[in-house]
Amino acid sequence: MPCTRRQMLQAAAMGSAGWLGLPLPGQSQTLEESQAELSRHRLARFDMHRLRDRFPRRVGANAHGSVQNYGGSFRVRRVTTDQGAQGWSMSYQDPDVFEPFVGARVSELFDLATGIREEARPLDRILHDLVGHILRQPVWQLLGAKGPRDVPIYSGSIYFDDLLPQNGERGVQAVVDACQQDHAAGYRAFKLKIGRGRKMLPRDEGLQRDIEVVRAVRTTLPDSRILVDANDSYALEETLRFVEATKDCELYWFEEPFEENADDLRRLKDAFDRWELPTRIADGEARRESRHRQGLPPGPYGDYTDAFVEHLLQLTEQGLVDVLLLDLDIVGYSRWRQIMPEFARLGVPVSPHTWAWTPRPFYAAHLASGLGNVEIVEGIPGQAEGIDYTAFEIKGGLLHLPGTPGFSLRLTK
Ligand SMILES: [Mg+2]
Structure with a gap:
């Protein structure tokens, strides 16, 4: 991962309080810069995959009697921005809920201090991944780094x-x-x-x-x-x-x-x-x-x-x-x-x-x-x-x- 001096200073400034989740006094400029970086990306397209889990062994039943076997399948959604950034997550949403968001700026949908905006709720976790990639931050750091690594x-x-x-x-x-x-x-x-x-x-x-x-x-x-x-x-x-x-x-x-x-x-x-x-x-x-x-x-x-x-x-x-x-x-x-x-x-x-x-x-x-x-x-x-x-x-x-x-x-x- 490329690491410029500015990024290093940003990383150091985050410390354990985590300025993205809980901005520290005097660091609103950096938060604004980050939000501005998000505004340069517009959602361009979504794609969907169905994946299947493979447990390392066949897993038996629980008290309700249903055998878990080797795991089930699930859908993932990936979003790509007009700048080529990508984010993805497991998603339960139907395909048609995503299309209305094509063309939206990431900054319109996601607030660094609180997360997804209400109207963009179906994109919640996908955008956490995307924002992490745009800002070159792991999600735990976006959330404030208040817990252990x-x-x-x-x-x-x-x-x-x-x-x-x-x-x-x-x-x-x-x-x-x-x-x-x-x-x-x-x-x-x-x-x-x-x-x-x-x-x-x-x-x-x-x-x-x-x-x-x-x-x-x-x-x-x-x-x-x-x-x-x-x-x-x-x-x-x-x-x-x-x-x-x-x-x-x-x-x-x-x-x-x-x-x-x-x-x-x-x-x-x-x-x-x-x-x-x-x-x-x-x-x-x-x-x-x-x-x-x-x-x-x-x-x-x-x-x-x-x-x-x-x-x-x-x-x-x-x-x-x-x-x-x-x-x-x-x-x-x-x-x-x-x-x-x-x-x-x-x-x-x-x-x-x-x-x-x-x-x-x-x-x-x-x-x-x-x-x-x-x-x-x-x-x-x-x-x-x-x-x-x-x-x-x-x-x-x-x-x-x-x-x-x-x-x-x-x-x-
Ligand atoms: Mg339980």
């Missing part, structure tokens, strides 16, 4: 591999092998899906298998972090039995044991206290309602209803939920920029839900490094054909954020 990450792909027919008699060992495969790829934290008794096994047998799996992984990887996720499938009584049976396994967090409610969560917290366990409670991924279904446009938390988030925040205030798991894209990229400071002020860390497409953990990692207040990122081992991930490295359980422009993922199509 090395972001804790866990493997989110430890499902019920013991129940895949192909694993036959291997049983619990298949799950241990999955952890070891991800350990070899640099992960040191593993989220084990539990809740086999909801659909896949008789209720009690399922609980016993869940316990057996946790104990086997703890024995095999004594220094790892173990997280568990029941996808709201446990009854309170099963949750308490599970906690007692794994109380020497030092679980890092318990995710969605049952649908969040203060009474049951208090009983669970009491059990943690009784056994003096450090286990945290992570919640807020699954929801019953959406603004879309209520006929409402996206709100401050994207498609999450205000009532849902307010309930979660009440639970955090009561000390009953420790980490929020709102989905990366149900919220929306620029909205994270607005709400993260609010969560940080309340002392509530988040870990945006990213399953099940491999680019999403990297987008979440840029939020973690850029905005801070992300406890750990949900990683998805594997790669999509057509994406070059080699700028990133996971080592010792940490994902290192590169200094290259945009999201540092390269589209090779």
Whole structure:
């Protein structure tokens, strides 16, 4: 990457406060210069590709019973400006929403201090990548560089591999092998899906298998972090039995044991206290309602209803939920920029839900490094054909954020 003296001075001036996300006194000139640079680019064309993930192994079911297999497919959109700059991202949007933006200046659509402008919302993450390339900045720096460059990450792909027919008699060992495969790829934290008794096994047998799996992984990887996720499938009584049976396994967090409610969560917290366990409670991924279904446009938390988030925040205030798991894209990229400071002020860390497409953990990692207040990122081992991930490295359980422009993922199509 070419580096002029001016760029070096700019980089030095950014420091940890990050002038782009939060301009420092006396540096408005530089911000204006950057905005002026964006105004020299007009969006010229979009192209679309469909990519397919390839997980490193077949991934089993979760408590709801759907086998994850080798990963799914997804669409990406790339934009090219009249100056030849490009940005791209995974995108859920229909093709016709992009055409009206052809000819617009980047500066009309994107504000360096806040992100995408409301009318250009479908371009949100694509323009973060593009702006990063135009200004030669990684997204985490555009966001303010408030978090660490090395972001804790866990493997989110430890499902019920013991129940895949192909694993036959291997049983619990298949799950241990999955952890070891991800350990070899640099992960040191593993989220084990539990809740086999909801659909896949008789209720009690399922609980016993869940316990057996946790104990086997703890024995095999004594220094790892173990997280568990029941996808709201446990009854309170099963949750308490599970906690007692794994109380020497030092679980890092318990995710969605049952649908969040203060009474049951208090009983669970009491059990943690009784056994003096450090286990945290992570919640807020699954929801019953959406603004879309209520006929409402996206709100401050994207498609999450205000009532849902307010309930979660009440639970955090009561000390009953420790980490929020709102989905990366149900919220929306620029909205994270607005709400993260609010969560940080309340002392509530988040870990945006990213399953099940491999680019999403990297987008979440840029939020973690850029905005801070992300406890750990949900990683998805594997790669999509057509994406070059080699700028990133996971080592010792940490994902290192590169200094290259945009999201540092390269589209090779
Ligand atoms: Mg979950």
